[in-house]
Amino acid sequence: MSIGNSPEDERPFEDGRSSDGHEEEARPSVGRTLQQARIAAGLTVDDVSSATRVRIAIVHAIEADDFTPCGGDVYARGHIRTLARAVHIDPAPLLARYDDDHGGRPAPTPAAPLFEAERIRPERRGPNWTAAMVAAIVAVVGFVGFTAFKGGDSDSDAASQVTQGATPSAGKPAAPKPSNTTATPKSDPSDSAIAAAPQDKVTVQVSAVDGRSWISAKDHNGRMLFDGLLKKGESKTFQDSSKVNLILGDAGVIQLYVNGKKIEDDFQPGAVERLTYTKGDPEVG
Incomplete structure (x- = not known):
């Protein structure tokens, strides 16, 4: 301040x-x-x-x-x-x-007249039939040559197989892989984040459960970790080696977890709270 x-x-x-x-x-x-x-x-x-x-x-x-x-x-x-x-x-x-x-609400910017858009519209041109015919002829010639080349290769491969007495074998269909029908239970993101909180640091999770609130978070050196609006349903997790400082613009809509424990303080709606948490907090969770 x-x-x-x-x-x-x-x-x-x-x-x-x-x-x-x-x-x-x-x-x-x-x-x-x-x-x-x-x-x-x-x-x-x-x-x-x-x-x-x-x-x-x-x-x-x-x-x-x-x-x-x-x-x-x-x-x-x-x-x-x-x-x-x-x-x-x-x-x-x-x-x-x-x-x-101040003289009323400002008027919206008028749209450009329609005739201006028509005036700058590019002129339409007819299709170039000569270029289209040349392209079609080249495509047909290429396709015929490719087909003839592939047919010659197939005939030579078949003759080689008859000379060597090799008989084609039908491929076996691949066995279907067993599916795992056991559903893996999904864990609550907040619970997993809290369970992963290291013991040698302070971990603070801020969740906007009943509305939106502006929040500010700083580390022990005063460096800004977050400063902005937290919308309803959003969460932020902050971590520092020794201390996390918080300012809650509307503490009544916020739920806090500190070092894996839920904070049960009775914050009032619209109240601004300034809080500090360390590795030993909360003493009673």
Whole structure:
């Protein structure tokens, strides 16, 4: 976490007044709404930037209702939608508010006129019958020569077999291979991964069982192992020689296995959890 970038340092102004002392509108702006939702979720600007891949400077600008760094209305609307989902709020009202403040939703790019496509369409040409006839004649001559050559070889082979008194023998059909009717039981991927956890390392498996959640995982040196969105039904396994640090954006949808043991912590939906596990964890599994 960066120094001076905690959620507490970014609380909205009290008494409904902005920094210049003027009263704000009854309905908060797009940027103020995103900022309040981020603070309520316990996330910093760095956390949101890491989760969404939106640069920190752009996140600060949007929260200040400055959409110039976005590069246009289309990109601004995309950033608003991404940031809203990262702080667990519905983006639709924010997009509607942005459209009201900026002259409506941008019009789609018109399709090219049909006559232009017709104008650049390549001109059709008739088939080249002369080339087709030459190719057919060459193919027929080649086929006849090949057939004559193969027939001569077959006659010489048959004469050789009669001279030597050899009689052709019918080949025996290959015996069918016995099929293994015993079905091999399939093991649960999570169980096999947990059973294979080495004793000299810390192994953490994160599974999104009840929804999707942004997660971040680092090793004992602070090196990033994973930083992104884990969709419902997906799992990630992290391993380090001594320690794994986790941040769960929505811990209530996550199931954890540490060193082969299920973690039974009662995580609440929407809660942000910062966790650290070592080779000796959990003490009670």
